[in-house]
Amino acid sequence: MTISLSSIAIPKASFGVTELHKISIGSTQVWASDAFTPVRANIATGHISTYEWKRVIGLTADTASYPGSTVTSDQLVVPAAGTGVTITASIRWENSKVASYPVSMRLKVDGVIVKGETQFDIGAKASKxxxxxxxxxxxxxxSLVTVESTNDFVTGPVIVADVASNFLRVTKL
Structure with a gap:
C-alpha cells in the first residue's frame, strides 16, 4: 500500500520543543518548512573603515527582538532557507576629521557579493x-551573511554607538 501526502500542507513540525526545518529519510528530503525565520544582529561601536575591504566586526545576535538569531565570527547565520529575502545593513558612521570622507559598504552571502559597493559621503566632523x-x-x-566596508584612506570613519541604527538583518516581506 502506498500513502501519499502530496496534497496535505504541513506548516510546522517539531521534535519536542525544537522546531524542525526539514525532514529527510536517508539522503532524501521528504519535507521542508516554508516558514522563513527573520534574524538580526546588532553592530557594536569601534570598527574603523580602512582602505581595504574588511568585514564589519562587533556583531551580536539580537535574540530579544529576533529569537533564533545567531552570530558566528561576525557573520549572521540564517536558520531557514528562503527565496525573496531582503538583506539590510544599517550603520551610523562618524567622521572626526576636518575634511569629508567617503565610506563604502557591501553585502555578502556565503562569501558571494549580493550587493555591490555603495558609497556614502560622511561630512567633516559629522555622522551619518x-x-x-x-x-x-x-x-x-x-547561510552566512556579512557586511563589509572600505574607504579611500588608511583610516576613515568609525562606527559609533547607535543601537537603533546599527544592525545587519535578514527578513522576508
Whole structure:
C-alpha cells in the first residue's frame, strides 16, 4: 500500500520543543518548512573603515527582538532557507576629521557579493546613517551573511554607538 501526502500542507513540525526545518529519510528530503525565520544582529561601536575591504566586526545576535538569531565570527547565520529575502545593513558612521570622507559598504552571502559597493559621503566632523540593501535574495539553511566596508584612506570613519541604527538583518516581506 502506498500513502501519499502530496496534497496535505504541513506548516510546522517539531521534535519536542525544537522546531524542525526539514525532514529527510536517508539522503532524501521528504519535507521542508516554508516558514522563513527573520534574524538580526546588532553592530557594536569601534570598527574603523580602512582602505581595504574588511568585514564589519562587533556583531551580536539580537535574540530579544529576533529569537533564533545567531552570530558566528561576525557573520549572521540564517536558520531557514528562503527565496525573496531582503538583506539590510544599517550603520551610523562618524567622521572626526576636518575634511569629508567617503565610506563604502557591501553585502555578502556565503562569501558571494549580493550587493555591490555603495558609497556614502560622511561630512567633516559629522555622522551619518548609511544603509545598503539586497532584495529578492535566496538563502539556504546555515547561510552566512556579512557586511563589509572600505574607504579611500588608511583610516576613515568609525562606527559609533547607535543601537537603533546599527544592525545587519535578514527578513522576508
Amino acid at each position: 546613517v548609511c544603509i545598503v540593501e539586497a532584495t529578492n535574495q535566496t538563502v539556504r539553511v546555515g
